[in-house]
Amino acid sequence: MxxxxxxxxxxPRDRKEDLYTARPWQLIWRRFSRHALAVASLWFxxxxxxxxxxxxxxxxxxxxxxxxxxxLAPPTPIHFFHEGQFVGPxxxxxxxxxxxxxxxxxxxxxxxxxxxxxxxxxxDEYSFFGLFRTDIHLFGVDDRREQINLLGTDDLGRDVFxxxxxxxxxxxxxxxxxxxxAFVLGLTLGSISGYFGGWxxxxxxxxxxxxRSIPTIPLWxxxxxxxxxxxxxxxxxVLITLILALIGWTHLxxxxxxxxxxxxxxxxxxxxxxAGASEYRIITKHMLPSMTSYIIAALTLAVPEMxxxxxxxxxxxxxxxxxxxxxxxxxxxxxxxRSISLAxxxxxxxxxxxxxxxxxxxxGDGLRDAADPYGQ
Amino acid sequence: xxxxIVRRALLAIPTLVFISFISFVIIQLPPxxxxxxxxxxxRQAGEYISETQEALLxxxxxxNDPLLVQYWRWITNIVFRGDFGYSLxxxxxxxxxxxxxxxxTLAISSLSLVFTWLIAIPVGVYSATxxxxxxxxxxxxFGFLGKGIPDFxxxxxxxWLSFVYLQIDVGGLLSPQYQNAPWSVDKVLNLLSHLWIPxxxxxxxxxxxxxxxMRANMLDELGKPYVETAYAQGLSEARVVWSYPVRVxxxxxxxxxxxxxxxxxxxxxxxAVVLNLPTTGPLLxxxxxxxxxxxxxxxxxxxxxxxxxxxxxxxILLAWFDPRIRYA
Numbered sequence: 001m002x003x004x005x006x007x008x009x010x011x012p013r014d015r016k017e018d019l020y021t022a023r024p025w026q027l028i029w030r031r032f033s034r035h036a037l038a039v040a041s042l043w044f045x046x047x048x049x050x051x052x053x054x055x056x057x058x059x060x061x062x063x064x065x066x067x068x069x070x071x072l073a074p075p076t077p078i079h080f081f082h083e084g085q086f087v088g089p090x091x092x093x094x095x096x097x098x099x100x101x102x103x104x105x106x107x108x109x110x111x112x113x114x115x116x117x118x119x120x121x122x123x124d125e126y127s128f129f130g131l132f133r134t135d136i137h138l139f140g141v142d143d144r145r146e147q148i149n150l151l152g153t154d155d156l157g158r159d160v161f162x163x164x165x166x167x168x169x170x171x172x173x174x175x176x177x178x179x180x181x182a183f184v185l186g187l188t189l190g191s192i193s194g195y196f197g198g199w200x201x202x203x204x205x206x207x208x209x210x211x212r213s214i215p216t217i218p219l220w221x222x223x224x225x226x227x228x229x230x231x232x233x234x235x236x237x238v239l240i241t242l243i244l245a246l247i248g249w250t251h252l253x254x255x256x257x258x259x260x261x262x263x264x265x266x267x268x269x270x271x272x273x274x275a276g277a278s279e280y281r282i283i284t285k286h287m288l289p290s291m292t293s294y295i296i297a298a299l300t301l302a303v304p305e306m307x308x309x310x311x312x313x314x315x316x317x318x319x320x321x322x323x324x325x326x327x328x329x330x331x332x333x334x335x336x337x338r339s340i341s342l343a344x345x346x347x348x349x350x351x352x353x354x355x356x357x358x359x360x361x362x363x364g365d366g367l368r369d370a371a372d373p374y375g376q
Numbered sequence: 377x378x379x380x381i382v383r384r385a386l387l388a389i390p391t392l393v394f395i396s397f398i399s400f401v402i403i404q405l406p407p408x409x410x411x412x413x414x415x416x417x418x419r420q421a422g423e424y425i426s427e428t429q430e431a432l433l434x435x436x437x438x439x440n441d442p443l444l445v446q447y448w449r450w451i452t453n454i455v456f457r458g459d460f461g462y463s464l465x466x467x468x469x470x471x472x473x474x475x476x477x478x479x480x481t482l483a484i485s486s487l488s489l490v491f492t493w494l495i496a497i498p499v500g501v502y503s504a505t506x507x508x509x510x511x512x513x514x515x516x517x518f519g520f521l522g523k524g525i526p527d528f529x530x531x532x533x534x535x536w537l538s539f540v541y542l543q544i545d546v547g548g549l550l551s552p553q554y555q556n557a558p559w560s561v562d563k564v565l566n567l568l569s570h571l572w573i574p575x576x577x578x579x580x581x582x583x584x585x586x587x588x589x590m591r592a593n594m595l596d597e598l599g600k601p602y603v604e605t606a607y608a609q610g611l612s613e614a615r616v617v618w619s620y621p622v623r624v625x626x627x628x629x630x631x632x633x634x635x636x637x638x639x640x641x642x643x644x645x646x647x648a649v650v651l652n653l654p655t656t657g658p659l660l661x662x663x664x665x666x667x668x669x670x671x672x673x674x675x676x677x678x679x680x681x682x683x684x685x686x687x688x689x690x691x692i693l694l695a696w697f698d699p700r701i702r703y704a
Contacts, residue, residue: 210391221645222402222676225664308526312646315528316661331529335650340536347536350529358524 028293031370038366041359048356052168059162060140060148062124063325067157069096072343073107075152082114089117093146115146152345154333163325164349170326171307172356174241178306179299181245186252187295191283193253194260201257208250219247220309224318233324240319244309248302255298259291293371301364304357311353327353381692388688392681399676400447404669411439412667414465450673461670465663470674474656480549481655484571485640488578493629495583500590500625504598505617515587522584528646531577535651544569548652577647590625597621630693637686638679 022030033039051058076091093113099106121140128134141148151160193204223243227236263269264287272282288295307327313319314328315335322329330349334340340347411433415425425433434440438449453459460470503512538544549570554563597603598621606616645657652658656675663671 210394219402219676221661221664222399222672225667225672226402304524312526312528316646316649318661318664334532337535337539340532341539344536347529347532350526350532353526354521354524354529357526358520361520361523 028370032366035362035366035369037362041362041366044355044359045363048168048359049172051165052172055165055169056126056128057136058138059159059165060121060123060137061159061162062126063158063163063166064323065124065158067153070094070147070149070153070157071105071155073147073149073153073157074343075345076147076149078117078148078150087114087116090114091117091141091146091148093143113146115141115143115148117148118142151348152343154343154346155339160330160345160348163330164327164352167325167327167330167349168352170237170320170324171310171328171353174237174244174310174320174326175303175306177238178241178244178248178310179302181242182248182252182302182306183295183299185245185249187256187288189249190253190256191260191288194257195264195279195283195287197261197264204253208253211247211250220244220313221316221318224313233321237320237324240310240313241306244306248305252295252298252302255294256291259294260287263287263290293367297364297368297371300360300367303364304360307353307357307360377695380695384688384691388684391684395680395684396451396677397447399673399680400450401443402673402676404443404446411437417666450670454674454677460674463663463668463671465666465668465671470671473659473671474674474678477654477656477659480653481657482640484574484653484655485578485644487571488575488582489636489640491575491579492582492586495579496586496590497622497626497629499583500587501594501617501622503587503591504594505613507595515591519584519588522580523588525581526646527577527581527644528650530580531573531647531650534573534577538573549654574644574647574651574653577651578644581644586629590629593625593627594621597624624698627694627698630690630697633686633690633693637689638682640682 073094073096076094078089078091080086080089082090093110093115095108095110097106097108098104117139118141119139121137121142122135123137123140125133125135139148147159149159149161151164153159154163189204189208193201220243223246224240227239269282269286272286277286310319310326311328311331314321314326315331317332320326320329322332327349331347331353334346334350411430414433415430418425438446441449450461453461458471460474462468463470463473466473499515503515506512549567550563551566551570554566557563598617600621603616603621606620607613645660647653648655648657649661660672660675662668663675
């Protein structure tokens, strides 16, 4: 008798039964984790977000520190073996010379100088989230004259990697804040439109059609050009995200409206109505939760649009402006052929944009596939 | 069908009025006006104009009138006389400036549109009929990359690569020595050697998205019973695929053909700026930056009108093409 109970307890649980008793989010997670690319993207974005939040710690140098003697220096790759011997991570020194013919500055790798990379190293001083001043950086080199520039330096000798990490903070947050604005607008108007239908739906639909009928880029440009140069950069930043959201919300509203139409006539909604629930309660407690996963997927897919918009506007000089550091602003340095052919590493913010946009797209695709765990 | 067209056309009219007003308001938004920008420009050049002169300029240009009056003057001139106003920066009529660049813009955009479709439709059909084949995976990767890489970045990279490996500067549309030369075979060849980059950039950007759409639509259609019936009747694969499901799957192409109209007019603004093309895009950017309001406003107005007309056209086309929409 007792043996039998043990048997039941230790018997491998039926996979099918497991499936029936699983909660929706477990099913969603199970389906999502099968999408390897989406999972990898999630990791990538999580690391990127961490870097952006802790930009001061991750970046080895102050992003605004101008160095006259290290302009347009090429990236310093990290080596592990010096003359066949393992010495841990280090970079070679850079010797600055002038081309005898053109008098242009050229850099020569000096393979005699071994500059070891130090972790948790004391470098430029910064304010730790406004709490206290410190100088601890994730990594750096302990040499007065040599530097570690993972992605080279720009024409003022500023470390591109440090600027890229600081730019991630602005660009990513602009995308996320823009999506939040778009989300609030889209959710409110989309749910009203889809729930009530009739003339309210008609009016909101016309409004959305109208906004969509204005070509995006010229409208963005028109609105962005309307922002005066003299305003506070932070204020301009908020307005730019608002402008991006002003157009982005229609897409979200359409998704929400479509979902509302689909589930408006479900039995549980009718049951809630018959039980005397208010419309606000029906929308927020019964209908919205059933479409959370769809909304999350749509949101994720909206982020890259915002990031691309911000990058394009800043690149054209209509969006954020220096001294604010964003990826679009950084790409302004790579605007002409001369600077790219001299210093191809100035394009690295572009690579960052592409990777981030791709990661958001893959993540969104994975979420969308997983959003309906009961399908199939 | 006629009732449908009339109803849609009538709906477009209030939209057009509203859009024209909005585009005027947008260009009025920035604090300061053209005179402010002009004075700043003069100061940079070392010259100086007094407050009274500024006020006089404003008076002359009618910048002191109420917004509605200015709007009314602007829109009536456009509607009744085809006069888009005067570009204050270029010292030339707006219509002349736009016409000047329109030919080239239309040429580049329509060529790139044709390329986009030539790439997207066959590739989409292939990807759907040979799902999960090696080429399908390749096209999928291409589609994602095309979506992730902004056009201007692709233009920059291509420009850099052709400079480093082919030793040619492909910015602009003509090399300097041909700029003012009369048309000749050499000049045309030179034009072609510059033209491929904008075409590649614009076509890949557009095709990447459309391939995915085409593939998804085709996959939906290929599973339907009518396709099986067609096969059962003994039709060849090419016949079955191209005569039936492709026609249905083309619907999204038709509904976006309307958007192509304003795109044709503006070209891709950012790509054109990067590649230094003499199209309308950079003109618009410059106008916006200089607060050259008649030029910028006319641009936004024309683009929006084109979009509205384009949407109308594609609605009509769609209704004509697909009876399900007509009678819905």
